[in-house]
Amino acid sequence: MIELRGVTVRYGSTVAVDGIDLDLPTGKIYGLLGRNGSGKTSLLSALASFRRPAAGTIRVDGADAFENPAVMRQTCFIRDTLDTNESDKVRALLTFAGWMRPTWDADYAAKLLDLFEIDPRKRASSLSRGQKSAVGIVLGLASRAPLTILDETYLGMDAVARAAFYRELLDDYLAHPRTIILSTHLIEEVADLFERVIIIDRGRVLLHEETDELRGRGVTVTGPAMAVGEFVVGRPVLGEQSLGGVSAVTLDWRPTPEEVARGESAGLTFGPVGLQDLFVHLTSSAPRWEATR
Numbered sequence: 001m002i003e004l005r006g007v008t009v010r011y012g013s014t015v016a017v018d019g020i021d022l023d024l025p026t027g028k029i030y031g032l033l034g035r036n037g038s039g040k041t042s043l044l045s046a047l048a049s050f051r052r053p054a055a056g057t058i059r060v061d062g063a064d065a066f067e068n069p070a071v072m073r074q075t076c077f078i079r080d081t082l083d084t085n086e087s088d089k090v091r092a093l094l095t096f097a098g099w100m101r102p103t104w105d106a107d108y109a110a111k112l113l114d115l116f117e118i119d120p121r122k123r124a125s126s127l128s129r130g131q132k133s134a135v136g137i138v139l140g141l142a143s144r145a146p147l148t149i150l151d152e153t154y155l156g157m158d159a160v161a162r163a164a165f166y167r168e169l170l171d172d173y174l175a176h177p178r179t180i181i182l183s184t185h186l187i188e189e190v191a192d193l194f195e196r197v198i199i200i201d202r203g204r205v206l207l208h209e210e211t212d213e214l215r216g217r218g219v220t221v222t223g224p225a226m227a228v229g230e231f232v233v234g235r236p237v238l239g240e241q242s243l244g245g246v247s248a249v250t251l252d253w254r255p256t257p258e259e260v261a262r263g264e265s266a267g268l269t270f271g272p273v274g275l276q277d278l279f280v281h282l283t284s285s286a287p288r289w290e291a292t293r
């Protein structure tokens with residue numbers, strides 16, 4: 001279990017992470033979502049001991065994580081930039097990772113380099129943006145670290161390379177279960193990988209749920225504006241669109257089968273809300289309100 005209690009990260013007067021409490025059972029793939037500047041990288045940096053929290057504690061399997069060599073050896077944090085001397089050759093980065101990590105799999109690293117078509121003799125500085133990201137992914141996956149944190153590691157990668165990354169991540173996770181935390185803005189693309197989703201907003205946890213629970217959480221009610229208005233009264237509304245006499249209202253609410261039947265008999269249709277839509281609705285700056293009509 002990874003336990004965060006009151007974790008706060010500050011930069012001068014900016015509070016990037018604001019007293020976060022989280023219990024993260026190990027052996028799962030987590031999606032960490034949040035708008036720009038919501039505190040994802042700051043939270044992950046604290047989790048990986050890259051930054052000392054201004055307040056709070058992080059414990060991994062009961063041990064205090066900060067600057068604890070035993071915990072740090074088990075943790076691999078890959079950021080959106082390669083944390084390396086750019087004059088190093090790719091091969092040297094891999095060799096170094098092998099020295100640092102007892103769980104490193106050199107054969108797997110070589111296979112991944114092949115997959116992403118990266119020549120290990122090249123210098124990191126000569127790689128394209130997407131190739132640098134791919135090297136980060138090789139370092140992250142082949143580390144097989146019990147806690148692997150990938151912070152927007154896909155930047156610059158094309159759709160084919162990203163699809164290969166997601167496939168590899170899932171296959172390797174199934175063969176070697178571990179805790180993987182992925183932060184991303186490409187929500188729909190990776191939503192199927194996540195077992196749990198954490199959404200943070202302005203440094204606080206807005207939501208932490210099983211992905212399956214989340215998928216059934218919202219509903220979009222569409223139909224004649226009057227009937228929709230009557231149906232949604234008193235429900236937590238996330239968003240509304242109208243065109244002519246037709247409205248579509250997204251609710252943060254799960255109707256019972258009886259309520260769906262009642263709505264359908266009034267000419268309404270019910271649709272699921274995708275993770276990305278839910279994210280947009282939950283984190284958009286528009287205030288949430290309760291329907292009163």
Ligand SMILES: Nc1ncnc2c1ncn2[C@@H]1O[C@H](COP(=O)(O)OP(=O)(O)OP(=O)(O)O)[C@@H](O)[C@H]1O
Nearest residue numbers: 011014015016034035036037038039040041042043
């Ligand atoms: N080194 C820093 N110095 C000062 N402020 C910082 C620093 N790093 C982050 N911040 C601030 O902390 C807040 C959270 O930033 P953070 O990078 O953690 O967000 P993020 O969710 O990872 O954003 P993005 O999705 O844009 O990468 C922002 O207000 C940002 O401006």
